[in-house]
Amino acid sequence: MKIFILLAGLLLQGIAMAQSSEQPPLVLNYDYVELRFVDVDSNGGDGIRVNGSYNLGNNWLVVGGLTSLDFNGNVDTTTWELGAGYVWDYSNDFDLLSSLRYVRAEADTPIGNADDNGFAFSAGARGLLTPEFEIRGSVNHVNFDNSDTYLELAGDYHFSRQFAAGLSVEFAGDTDIITVGARWFFR
Numbered sequence: 001m002k003i004f005i006l007l008a009g010l011l012l013q014g015i016a017m018a019q020s021s022e023q024p025p026l027v028l029n030y031d032y033v034e035l036r037f038v039d040v041d042s043n044g045g046d047g048i049r050v051n052g053s054y055n056l057g058n059n060w061l062v063v064g065g066l067t068s069l070d071f072n073g074n075v076d077t078t079t080w081e082l083g084a085g086y087v088w089d090y091s092n093d094f095d096l097l098s099s100l101r102y103v104r105a106e107a108d109t110p111i112g113n114a115d116d117n118g119f120a121f122s123a124g125a126r127g128l129l130t131p132e133f134e135i136r137g138s139v140n141h142v143n144f145d146n147s148d149t150y151l152e153l154a155g156d157y158h159f160s161r162q163f164a165a166g167l168s169v170e171f172a173g174d175t176d177i178i179t180v181g182a183r184w185f186f187r
Contacts, residue, residue, distance in 0.1 A: 025131055026128060026131050026132065026158055026161060027092075028093075028095055028126060028127070028128065028134075029055075029161075029185045029187065030053045030054070030055040030061050030087060031053065031054055031055050031185060031186050031187040032052065032053055032183045032184060032185045032186065033050070033051070033052045033183070033184050033186065034049075034050070034051045034052070034181055034182065034183040034184070035048065035049075035050055035181055035182055036048065036049040036050075036051070036168070036179040036180065036181025036182075037179060037180050037181060038067065038069060038177060038178075038179050039177065039178045039179070040069065040071070040175060040176075040177050041175070041176045041177070041178070044071060044072040045069045045070060045071035045072070045075075045077075046069065046070065047067065047068045047069035047070055048067070048068055049065060049066070049067040049068075049179060049181070050065060050066050050067075051063075051064070051065035052064055052065065053085070055187075059086055059087045059088070059089070060084065060085070060086055061084060061085035061086070061087065061097075061099070062082075062083075062084060062085075063081075063082075063083055063084065063085050063099050063101060064080070064081060064082040064083070064101075065079075065080065065081050066078070066079070066080045066081075067079045067080075074109070074110050075107060075108070075109045075110075076107070076108045077105065077106065077107045077108075078105070078106045079103060079104070079105040079106075080103070080104055081101040081102065081103040081104075081120060082101060082102055083099055083100050083101030083102055083120070084099065084100060084101075085097055085098060085099030085100075085122075086098055086099075090125070090127075091127075093127050093128040094125060094126070094127030094128075095125065095126050095127065096123075096124070096125050097122075097123075097124060097125070097126060097138075098121070098122060098123040098124075099120075099121070099122045100119065100120070100121050101119065101120045101121075101122075102117070102118075102119060103117070103118050103119060103120045103142060103144075104116070104117050105117075105118075105144065116144045116145060117144075118142060118143045118144040118145075118147075119142075119143050120140060120141065120142045120143070121140070121141050121143075122138045122139070122140045122141075123138060123139055124136060124137050124138025124139060124152070125137055125138075131158075132157055132158045132159075133155065133156075133157055133158070134155065134156045134157075134158060134164065134166075135153075135154070135155050136152070136153070136154040136155070136156075136168075137151075137152065137153050137154070138151075138152050139151055140152060140170075148172055148173065149172070150170050150171055150172030150173075151170070151171045151172075152168060152169070152170045152171075153168065153169050153171075154166060154167065154168035154169070155167060155168075156183060161185065162184060162185050162186075163182065163183070163184055163185070164182065164183045164185070165180075165181065165182040165183070166180075166181070166183075167179070167180055168181075
């Protein structure tokens with residue numbers, strides 16, 4: 001419930017900022033921090049995800065994130081990742097991008113704890129369908145002891161140059177993940 005209140009507050013701030021002044025056309029920005037509410041359908045889990053990206057220049061990015069999930073049965077997982085990405089300017093409104101990240105996952109259960117390290121690779125596209133509506137799609141592979149490949153589709157509405165909110169869906173085998181969140185662009 002606290003997450004929904006926080007997201008509603010961020011959404012209202014974005015609407016207010018969008019109404020404040022006329023701005024030049026939106027361009028894709030890779031300097032952001034985002035907060036997302038995560039719902040894992042098949043396992044009854046939910047939690048939060050914090051992601052970020054920073055443009056180093058010459059199309060190179062630093063990317064990272066932290067996901068904390070709570071599952072039924074007193075199982076908690078924490079996953080953090082840190083890596084680099086590269087952006088190919090495909091057109092004025094669309095980019096192709098990829099990233100390679102080091103990933104560490106930890107699980108706390110009533111019968112013990114476990115952790116695993118690995119790498120994740122993502123390749124996809126990001127673009128503006130309209131001046132305010134952005135879409136993203138990517139194929140992602142995570143290499144742990146049990147590797148997984150999944151597809152992510154997402155859309156965000158840009159209320160201003162600094163604020164966007166939207167929805168993403170991840171399809172991975174028997175597990176689907178839905179996230180709702182907001183992004184704040186700091187440059």
